Amino acid sequence: MNAKTVDPHTLGTGQRPALPPKETQLKILYFMKVVRELENRIERKLYRQGKIVGGVYVGRGQEAIAVGSCIDLRADDVVCPSHRDMGAFLIRGMSLRTIIAQYMGKKTGATKGKDSNMHMGSLEHNLVAFISMLGDSIPVAAGIGLSFKMRGQDRVVVCSFGDGATSRGDWHEGLNMASVMKCPVVFVCNNNQYAYSTPLERQMAVENVADRAPAYGMPGEIVDGNDVLAVWDASQRAITYARGGHGPSLIECKTFRMTGHSAHDDAGYVPQELFDYWETRDPIRRLERTLIQQNALTDAGIAEMQKGIHQEIDEAIAIAEKDPYPDPEDCLRDVYFEE
């Protein structure tokens, strides 16, 4: 249980946390709440109703990480999300209907039924679809960053992954190459302390993922991944660092997976007290409390926001449910470029 916040001040001023403007904070809250509600519907309703095809992997409790790191990216920046980063897809502009249709295997889904759940990508939205071999996106992100550097563009890549992915060779090859080539990439670790059933101490012998950053010659920073404003602050500094041509950096967001690995996993191997502890650190309620304390939001305002989100998701589900499945022979299309 490593929720401590350590700032080695390697990414900027060291005066933290800097705070985003109020309207950004409200936007952050909105996206976190959409993610929570959307994933609740997918996992607890649609999945149980048999309307979801395949597995469901949600990021309950981890919403702050994708939202905090992606909210202030430019449209021409690129995001390589992982499987608990729903916020990234929404912030980049992928529609709720496209996402829900994707989970239902519909033709209107992000992959037109070719791939499942979070395996969504869209060049139009500068979103790269990850694959099940976690960690494979790391060198890909390095290459995207390399292309920006080669063309003299000041774009950046935000690439995220879990603690488990950091055991893959590709993770190490990718971080090393990105650093050697000074690629403008912000590596964001969702350290939720479990990779499927395997706890962190059986995943790695160092205490922190960020401890590895110096070995690759890049700054590393640990933040409280359940404090979205801290995630935002570290991300902004890392993005500025990358955009300024200084190269990649690694942000480790300490968080906790408030579910099993997937909808079929009851997480019986996770001690209940861990869930209880992390429940008190819920990132959405924390931001709500902060905003209420600052008189930026009222309970009524929160309820209204929640109601609007419910409605948006209801509408999207209704459309996606009516959307068609792909034609069976569509499976033969798009293997190669078609004129």
Place this chain on the structure above:
Amino acid sequence: MALTTYVDAIRQGISEEMERDDNVFVLGEDVGIYGGAFKVTHGLLEKFGETRVIDTPISESAIIGAAIGAAMMGLRPIAEMQFADFISCAFDQITNFAAKCRYRWGAGIPIVVRAPSGGGIHGGPFHSQNPEMHFVHTPGLKVVCPSTAYDAKGLLKAAIRDADPVIYFEHKYLYRRIKEELPTGDFVVPIGKAALRRKGSDISVITYGAMVYVALDAAKELEKEGIDIEVLDLRSLLPFDREAVLETVKRTNKVILLHEDTRIGGFAGELAAVISEEAFDYLDGPIRRITAPDTPVPFSPPMEEYFLPQVSDVLRVARELHAY
């Protein structure tokens, strides 16, 4: 008349494409200042600078991953595997990431992976392999195996201009042994088209890569015995020229499938299936395979010679088939 070697033809192809299109660049181990382990990229660093000729860490998986990322953003990377054998380290990035992006979410990955392959150079188990079938069995990839300097250049250009990932197997044995006069202007060899290297009426030998020369040498010998061999060079394995394969079989009615790769799961098996499915009535004898045995590539010269299909193997099988 200036003759161009196979290795120089590859280099010319890279250089001309880099001149034609600013998006084309080279990355790999020792490709820059050293000019590549086989000097394929010799001189390119001086000509195009280190932004476009990039020496990488020894990280095959990251080399391909980075190429994928750059390609996604519109660049045209040519990634060198120092030896085709090392491509196994990048297998996941090639077969799971590059090959499936277009299918999954419409992102074309126009990368070329250059893989110096093949035996006959006493390289042993890790510097001699022919790993083409791993990739032929991966939908979404294209696989080419040029045998001439002309094809080496023309297929490389086609691969660079292709919208999908192409694995380009260049045979190390041919680098400096094969030369020919090349046209001066720009030319492309289309992926998926075979070339008839020798017209004959008795037996078709269908092959690719360095084995084309084994087939042609055997054909010369067999001509003296009155056996007229046709040699079809596939040039591309994925996609392969189905029509050319069926045409040659229908013309000669007897076929030998020859490759340097090992036997089980080798390309000859697929060809045999296609021929028996689609040209069974034209066959006047059994489909015969000549391949390496199912072992790793051995190091010591007597063993390596035994391992690699030889002219004498083609002579023996052709005589048997002719008499059938």
